[in-house]
Amino acid sequence: MRKKEIALTKTVCIIGAGIGGLMAGALLAKEGYAVTVLEKATKVGGSAGAYVRNKHTFPTGATIAFGLEEHGLLDTLFNELDMNIPYTLLDHPMDVVLEDRRISLYRDRTAWKEELGQVFHERKRDVLAFWNRVEQISAGVFDVTATGVSLPIQHMYDLGKLPGHAVFHAGSMLRLARYATRTVEDLLRIYKLDTYEPLRQFLDAQLLDAAQTDCTKAALLPSSLALTIYGRGSFYVDKGMSQLSEALAERIIELGGEVVKASAVNELFYKDKKWHVKSRKRSGTYDLVINNSGISFGPRTSHSESNQFSWGAFRIDALLNGTFWQQELDGRQLPFALQIVPDKAQSVLYSDGHGPVYVTFQPAYDKRNKRIEDEVMMTCSIHADTEQWGLLSTGEYKQLKEAITKAMFTEIQKVLPIEDYLIYSEAGTPETYKTYIGKTSVGGFPLTVRNAILKPKSVRSALPQFYIAGEQSFPGPGTLSSALSGSHIARAILKEWPIT
Known part of the structure; x- marks a missing residue:
């Protein structure tokens, strides 16, 4: 048998x-x-x-998980496989740092709405109305995604449970259809927020990380889910x-x-x-x-x-003295991330790099995945155009790599004095990714x-x-x-x- x-x-x-x-x-x-x-x-x-370097285990990219909440999209798949993933729910996972203000992302909806109103006080009413609509669209997108629909539809089973969902949620489906070809920019215009620069900078920072593009081109339906996903829960996997x-x-x-x-x-x-x-x-x-x-x-x-165009990444992996956690992060829950919109004067971060400097502070682990108590790991990245790196001479490559590293550290240093605690750092370019994983583009x-x-x-x-x-x-x-x-x-x- x-x-x-x-x-x-x-x-x-x-x-x-x-x-x-x-x-x-x-x-x-x-x-x-x-x-x-x-x-x-x-x-x-x-x-x-992850990969091992300098006797430490560093992440290759992603550091925060989504979808692990009860009945979440990822939680459902792991349950189907009879798997239990140890994780920690993050209440305050990130701050987005603009030139003149700082936005803290909170899981709690009430705290988040208060933050939106305080930070974008010049247009508080419009911003809250805009965000309420984003949440409404996001809820519909989440429900459709949870049906298991897979685009483009080539077989009936690609629809998953969508037909049944559509019967009982016709209003939501009609709303999604109305917004199907809209961008985030289109929704900003409806609320006359397209010229409100602080909100636009915040949205662009979030979207470039999640949707790989900015307000002008980001499709509204998937972007609404990306913008509100921290409210559903973000998680640090043990x-x-x-x-x-x-x-x-x-x-x-x-x-x-x-x-x-x-x-x-x-x-x-x-x-x-x-x-x-x-x-x-x-x-x-x-x-x-x-x-x-x-x-x-x-x-x-x-x-x-x-x-089709796809971004690469320029990244820095670093280790900080463990005292940084208490003295600069006030012992807050790790990991903790920053998205820092660079100063316009940092031309090197706008010519090759693009978008925010993304920084994550997290627990440090050795090559055997054992926690190192007196160190904090820091990973930093910025989107990068993949094409030019392969065309540079050895000297040009080294010079550009050093310039971007310095500019990124300068931007982070404006927010937190990391250089006072720095133990080790090493930078990698799209060509580094090509060496280790066989491709320069990493974001879809x-x-x-x-x-x-x-x-x-x-x-x-x-x-x-x-x-x-x-x-x-x-x-x-x-x-x-x-x-x-x-x-x-x-x-x-x-x-x-x-x-x-």
Whole structure:
């Protein structure tokens, strides 16, 4: 009987151990599929993973999780996998620092509304009315997302539970339809706030991080959810965001699959209705392939071939003396983040970099993930244009890297005296990402109306038995969205390629 079961299963190769591919892999392994994950790096997680440097474990990107609240989008998926993720709910996760004011983000709705009114006091009534409408739209978008709908609709099951939801929530659906092709800028105009610069700067800072674009181009529907998501809950995962991916990888193994690290794929082709995959440590044939790497392995194997613009990142990893936490952060809950809108005089941060300097202070861990009590870890990043870095000479590259590092530290120093506590720092460019993860772009495609609503990227490719997971596919950028793309793929495979 056991041999018969093995013979009738289907084999799935997942290229890239980001959270999208791992989520798909875990959901499929639970249903009896034979899952193999091939990862180029020595750790899983991709843009929400970790790496070891200077005997410390640093995050590769994301530091705060969303969707882990009870019945949240990510919580629902982990419950389906019978997984329990240790986390801490954050009440005050971030401050956004503008030139003339500072906005504190609070989970509590009453505290947040008070903050909005005080900080944007010049237009208090209009700002609160605008935000109430954003929340109303966001609630509708969340409910639709929770139905499991996957765009573009190619099969009836891509609708998830949306038809039933639409029947009982016709008013909300009509409202969303009315705003479907609107941008955040359009909503600002309705409330005559499009010329109110403080609010625009705040929204741009938040949106560039979450939607990879600013008010003028950010699609209103997904952006409304991004702008209000801190109110639903933001979370620090114990020992860092990489633990989400580590837990999913362990779950795949528990369910009979395998996760092979340090095994970059170097050949991929389709023959005799099978995918032939060769990597450093594994070679084999598979019924199905999920590309979660964001890298092309030939025509139609990745959405990166579309040549659409995608941001890269310039980042600094640093360690601070532990006294910084008490003396400068007043012992507040960690992690704590800052989005700092740079001074216009910092031309280097506007010519190559773009948007806010994003800084996160968090607990420090050694290479074995053991807490280091007398240190605080600081990660800093800014969006960067990927193209110019590969064209620079060695001297130009070094000079620009030093200039951006200095400018970022200068902006942070204006807010908190980090240089008094600095133990270690190291900067990385888009070319650094290319060396370690094989690509310079790390944020997916901007959530414009075209990308998010009119022509979203499907989790299906034009190739047979081949799927694309991660930030490049619907729903788009971010760890939560990547995980959802993986769940959409798992559902598609279960429907299209069931185990008989």
